[in-house]
Amino acid sequence: MDDDLVFLLDTNPILRCEVLNMRDGVHEINKNREQCGEFYNLYEKMRLYPTKFFEYTRMPISTFDYILSKISDKITKEDTNFRKSISPKEKLFITLRFLSTGTPFRALAYSFRMGKSTLASIVHETCRVLWTELVPIHMPIPTEQRLKAIAEDFEATWNFPHCIGAIDGKHCEIKKPPKSGSAHWSYKKRNTIVMPAVADAKRRFIAVEVGGRGKQSDGGTFVASKLYKLIEQNKYKVPMPKRLANSDVVVSFVLVGDEAYPLKHYLMRPYPERVLNNERKNFNIRLSTARQTIECAFGILTCKWRILLKPIETNRKNALSIIKAVCILHNVVMDLNVDVDLDIDHMLSNPPINENQNYQRNLGVNNNPSRRAKNVRIKFTNYFWEQFLRM
Structure with missing residues (x-):
């Protein structure tokens, strides 16, 4: 010695x-x-x-x-x-x-x-x-038939036809990576990884992509995601446009998101408050109702897997593995069980508020939507208003 x-x-x-x-x-x-x-x-x-x-x-x-x-x-x-x-x-x-x-x-x-x-x-x-x-x-790449089934669930449960998922992003707090500067900071000055995710009508995750920087908006993270690239390159099995029920209107199948997301022919976002009228308010209500599935999915995730309620004290690589693990466990439990957790029951009775909404509203990622995207939203708006008037 x-x-x-x-x-x-x-x-x-x-x-x-x-x-x-x-x-x-x-x-x-x-x-x-x-x-x-x-x-x-x-x-x-x-x-x-x-x-x-x-x-x-x-x-x-x-x-x-x-x-x-x-x-x-x-x-x-x-x-x-x-x-x-x-x-x-x-x-x-x-x-x-x-x-x-x-x-x-x-x-x-x-x-x-x-x-x-x-x-x-x-x-x-x-x-x-x-x-x-x-x-x-429990989270396979969705086929066209699977997306059609999801759209049927959204129409039956949330009264929004041709919806193939609700999209949003969650900030997961981590220990500050060495030499990272402010690259991972969210708007609350915390070091975070952004997890964009898509949920179906039953609050299951269809797709998650972990790794976005906290300083990015949800819309910016989406544009940088693999999901965005797959859809833009027609490699994501989105069903072909189809006629809406009890109507001659043919419209695309779409994701639904909040104000942080860009308006696309495959992604609907609400109308801004400054241009609202009765028809557009009605559209925003229908979209917001359908979009709650992703907020509820995130709420269930954090109620059950409380590692997400505090900073994850590991390096970034291991933090990514932890976040992905709780997401797949969420789907397994949802697939196999009727959950009776009291915390989750309370959360479902009081859906979470999108805390990023006000911050992200003016980030500028949604400027200049295409005419095609605007026409799709107008078709949904008119269809929902006609349904409202028949009630």
Whole structure:
């Protein structure tokens, strides 16, 4: 042993104790993980009480088991001669606890009796696997038939025909990246990543794209997104224009967004307040009602996965994995369960307000819409007004 290190250990009893405890790579506190760790003390007992299991993991036992069956092979590690590997179910249990509470890695490490870096690597690995393994099943690239089905749901549920999704962006706060300056700042002077997303009529995510800079508006993020490029290049399977019900009017299938988004023939936004009349007010109401699905989807997401209610204390790459993981978990839970979470019930009874609306209204990304886009909006406006007059 180096003479300087020997001297340091001799003069610092606390450091000496730490080094002796860590000689085999495991701290003394963590050696009794199977007796005192949170997973070993709670997991099997909680499975006897479904309500408690739901409160802890934010999902029913059946959903946990389903997810585990899909990712188990990808997060299984071989035992070594020196230590027993951590089981896939413990890894998933730890990850769900982190995502549902946002508890810091250091605090969870003490609770589960393992090293902080070990626990962090488990969470990051599991988040990446959740996304890659579950996206093809629960957030696949939508086909034309799928988009037509979504449009039927919007018309039946939200009274807006030919709507293939509601679009908006969410700011997810992160730790400031090194040497980033103000590139990731949102308008509230926080370091954020923007997540543009599209939701269907049932508040499921059709598409998410994580990584926009917080300083960008929702409209600016959309124009820089892959979704925008796919639609502009006719590679997104948007159905061909079709006649509206009980009418001779043929109109495009569209996304609906707020004032931050550009007016396109495939993307409807509200009329500005300065030009409103009764017909346009009626259109804005119908559009706003349909657009609440994405606001509610974001509300459900943050109510259930509370890691999004605070800054994500990781580097940017791992933050992206965490955000994508909670999005795909949102879809899995929505697909498999009728959610009875009281926080979510309250949120659905009180839909969230778009807090970015006033800030983004005058950003200038919506200038000079095409004549084609204006004509599509006029067709919807006239159709909705005719329906209103018949009531």
